[in-house]
Amino acid sequence: MKFAFEDIVKITGGNVQGSWVGAGNEICSVVFDTRKLWSAETSSTLFVALKGVRDGHTFLGEAYRAGVRMFLVSRYESQWMSQFPGALFLVVAHTLVALQQWAAWHRKQLTGVVVGITGSNGKTIVKEWLGTLFKGDFSMGKSPRSYNSQLGVALSLLDIPLGTQLSLLEVGISGSGDMASLQEMVQPNLAVITHLGEAHAEGFSSMEEKAKCKVALAAGSDVVVYPYDLEVVRTEVSKLKSRNVLMKTIHWGWQEGAQFRITEVEVLAAGDFSASVASSNPFSAAGGQRIYFVHRGTSHQLDIPFMDSASVSNAMSCLCVLQALERWDPEHLGRFMKLPHLENRLQFAAGKSGNYILNDSYSADLESLGVALDMLKRQSPNLSLLSILGSFEQTGMDASALRDSILRMLSNYGVTEAIFVGEEYRGLVGGDFGLEKVWQFDTVSALMDSAVLSGIASRSILIKGSRSAGLERVANRLQARLHQTRLEINLHALKNNYLYFKQRVGAGKKVMCMVKAFGYGSGSFESARALQALAVDYLGVAYIDEGIALRNAGITVPIMVMNVDSGAAWQLQEYGLEPVVYSFQSLEGLIHSGVQGLKIHIEIDTGMHRLGFAPGDMGELGLRIRDLSVDIEVASVFSHLAASESEGSDDFTGGQLDVFASAAVVLEQGLGYTVLKHIENTGGILRFADARFTMVRLGIGLYGVDPRGVIEVALQPVTRWVSTISQVQLVKAGEGVGYGMHGVSDRDREIAVIAAGYADGLWRADGQANSGVWIKGVEAPFVGNICMDMAMVDVTGLNCKPGDEVELFGENLRVETLAQRRSTIPYEVLTAVSQRVARVYVEE
Incomplete structure (x- = not known):
């Protein structure tokens, strides 16, 4: 960065005060936070006094003492002449607007290609991946980290040297009025829309409005890249193209009509990659994916070293940019296997006093606040929501506007209580935005010394603030365990595995997910909440107290309880739980309890010889239930496969399937109505495609483990x-x-x-x-x-x-590897992890 001070005066139209000599003052860096002055040569630094959550004008003295002599301010006080001798002040009406005018002017001086990247998710990943893919092809400039706000974009642009051939800029918006000023600054030659999801949707009246605002970045662009399958985006791009007929569109998707149309995604094992690929990217050791796609009638394939579906989307966005910049060739396709793995995870953990903690205490901007609140709302148990917020970074908004935006966002996501840490939040009142309680502390130490934290109980808590705010101390105070050993449960992987099995069992088949035994060591509630969001058909637990805990946590999905004492029948009714009945004695116990309206599940012993009715009892059982005077309905009939994972036991398994099919028919004839039928477990789903019946029971496979003891590459370890x-x-x-x-x-x-x-x-x-x-x-x-x-x-x-x-x-x-070494099964490895080990829930 190198700018003449006099040029900035002309661009902004500001008024100069102080020791102005008319020329000779060069600006080589721009700083808005005095804590970052250590990294700059202060004699050539311009300090921008932003009126954000803190008024930057109060830090002029600190910046001056650090050696700064040039200031961009929105007010000037006469005593500054003597207070800051030798200093130059450029006085403008609004420092952020002036900075944006400067950035827009500088953008016009850039002769290379400017790529603007926007979307609900994937902006940073696509930007960084493009940087890898084009390395050595162009001189490049990129926005640092996630600098995608009104202030961040301006600073990113100013940091791009003249002569840069390719500039990659993130553009983030959280409301309908944000894009105009950003687009005016960036003016991208090539606009990329990565994805349109629910993240920070609260700032828009509809998905259509959100799509319109995102696509507005491409106004005046030569090329726009977007996901074709998103109809609202496709519609807005079409409207834009009707106004700019010369604009080129490049799109990808699964649907007919997509220029880069995906036909299949194949999961690859590590061994499918060459030795050179494996050595160049250690993440390929866990496998990857091969994307098959058609472009202009010709079939192609693309390998990536990642197992998740989001990476497929991001890779296709990058591929379209390669096409736009004429770099779609074997060499560049090979570079996809060298793409970096970028950490972007939120951690959700149990806290003291019945609290749950979403710890995001290392960053703070409005866009990431929306992402964090979205996870808090989706994944929290049935508890009231509370946010603990520290200082926000590089927003560029004045204090009042930022505080209103934060309060409005908290309210929209259902947060009822909030703790604000920082002097900039003094005088904050949340009542106008529906918050029931608001606390304000000048410092983290003041909060820690108060009694507020000890009084928080049964809350889902978001902790969020810039790294310098020091809120990790608050997170440590509220966490239930500080043991150095932890069990991370990746909810993104769990969802991936569920969708894999859901697709495998086929359309029209229901799925029951077993979350017994503390979710195979992973935590029952957290797994259930994630599955409920995916519209799982049924959940299964071992004991009634597990089912009650799920209901108390807000789980509304039907729940089957494997082991029930008839004395707990009234609790079954109260909590809407559905018991398994495995003998005439267990049936009679429910009948004599007097409870009405129960749904039950009939278990048949087809050869495992653990629990269950004999197959020959089905005729009598069906008639007995049909003639009952109490209201009891059979929801399903099921059995257990004893050795579905063992190829050597296939004859026995086949016999079980035949016995079950015949017995189920007899039961339904006696009842006079059809019921759900399920016998397949994870091993059965993987090995017996013709035995699905009407529902399957997914257990350990949900957690990424193949019960056969082999590494199933399509499954992600949870x-x-x-x-x-x-x-x-x-x-x-x-x-x-x-x-x-x-x-x-x-x-x-x-x-x-x-x-x-x-x-x-x-x-x-x-x-x-x-x-x-x-x-x-x-x-x-x-x-x-x-x-x-x-x-x-x-x-x-x-x-x-x-x-x-x-x-x-x-x-x-892998868990499977440990099980083989211990001569046991993966189930035992997972459930052996002690409850003293903290469970931390991760969302990608």
């Missing part, structure tokens, strides 16, 4: 168990490690102590090199015996240090 290194010690040759001093070696070793033991879910049998942990791209073996709270691993040569993260199982060290 759970990732991680811990940290507490200490690294040098152990001399000939010395043992841990209790019993086992693991003696003839060489010196670096031994890391990790903060997990058999009280957390490791097995003592894992010790003495029988298993290990994943760290720094390799598996490090356990040394010596596993202790109750600690374990030791050999990390020689890995350059490990205290605080480094280790994976106990997850994407790299």
Whole structure:
């Protein structure tokens, strides 16, 4: 960046005060936050006094003492001449507007291609991926991080040098009035609309209005790239093209009519990639996807090293940009396998006093606030919503407008209480926006010293603020556990797995998801909430208290309860739970309870010999239920496959299926009506396509595990168990490690102590090199015996240090692998993780 001060005077039409000599003052950096002055050469820095949540004019003295001598201000006070000798002040009506005028002027001087990227999701990923794909082809400039606001876009533009051949700029909006000024600044030659979703939809009256505002970025563009399947976007692009007939459109999608039409997406195992690809991108070790598509009647394919559907969308957007810039060739297609993995996750964890915590205490802008509130609203249990907000970054809005925008957004998402941390929030009143309670504290320390946090109970809490706000201290205070070991549950992966099986079972077949045993160790409520959002047909639990807990958490999906005592019949009725009946005795218990209106599920023993009616009882049972004087309805009939995952037991499984089909027919004849029928579990779904009946029961497959013990590449691991290194010690040759001093070696070793033991879910049998942990791209073996709270691993040569993260199982060290080593099944590995291990829920 290098600008002449006198040019900025002309561009903005401002009035100069102070030591103005008319020429010779160069601006090489722009700073609006005095905390960032350390990174700038202050003698050539322009400090912009924004009137946002904090009035930048109050920091002029601090900036001056740091060496700044040029200021963009919206007011001038006569005493500043003597207070700040040698300083220049450019006085304008509105500093943000002046900055945007400057940015728009600079944009007109850029002769290269400017790409503007907007959409509800995927902007940052598409921008960064395009940077990788075009590396070496052009001189490039990119907006840093997620600088996509009114202020962020202006700063991004000013940082792009003249002569830059390709500029990649994110553009984010959270309301209908935001795009006009952004478009005037960016004026993209090529506009990219990535996606149109529900994120921060509260700022728009309809999806049609939201699409219109996003597409407005492309006004005056030469090319617009967009997803063809989104009809509202397609309609707005058509309207825009009717006004600009020379504009070129490039689009992708699944529907007929898309220029780049996807026909199939194939999941690839790591072994499907070449050795050169695997070495160039470590994420390909987990597999990837091959996108088959048709363009102008010719079939093509594109490989990407990611397993999620969002990456398919983002990759196709990038492919269209390659086409627009004439870089669609084998070399550039190969670069897709080198695309970086970008972390973009929100974490949701249990807190003290019945609270749930969504911790996003490292960033704060209006757009990401909308994303976080959207997750809080969708994923929180049936609790009141509370937000704890700190200072916001690079919004460029004045304090009053920003506060109103925040309050309005909180209210629209159903937040009833809010705590604001920062002097800029003084005098805040939330009543006009429907908030019931509002607290304000000048500092985090003041909040921590108050009694407010200790009084928060049974709330879903969003904690959000810029990294400098220090709100992580608040998150630590509210968290239920601070144990260094945690179990991450990826709700995005869980949804992916559900949709995979839903597609596999076919149209018209219902799916019951089993969330018993604490959701196979993953947390029942959180899994149920995610599934309910996907319109799952049924949930299954083991015991009535699990079902009651789900109802209390706001789950409304039908719930089948596997084990019920007839004495709890009134609770079944009160909470709308549906019991399994497996014997005449269990049926009579429900009848004699006097409870009316129950739906029940009939279990048949077809050969597993655990629970269930004999197949020959179905005729009598059907008649008995039909003739009851109490109101009891059979919702389904089902059985259990004993060995569906075992190819060697297929004859036995086939016999079970035949017995079940015949028995179900007899039961329905006796009842006089048809019922849902289900026998397939995860193994059955994967292996017996002709035995779906009318519903299937999805269990461990939902969590990304194939019960056959193989790695099913289409499934994404939902759970990732991680811990940290507490200490690294040098152990001399000939010395043992841990209790019993086992693991003696003839060489010196670096031994890391990790903060997990058999009280957390490791097995003592894992010790003495029988298993290990994943760290720094390799598996490090356990040394010596596993202790109750600690374990030791050999990390020689890995350059490990205290605080480094280790994976106990997850994407790299799979649950299936641990099960084989322990001579057990994946179910036991998952459910063995202790309840003292904090569960952290992750949403991509």
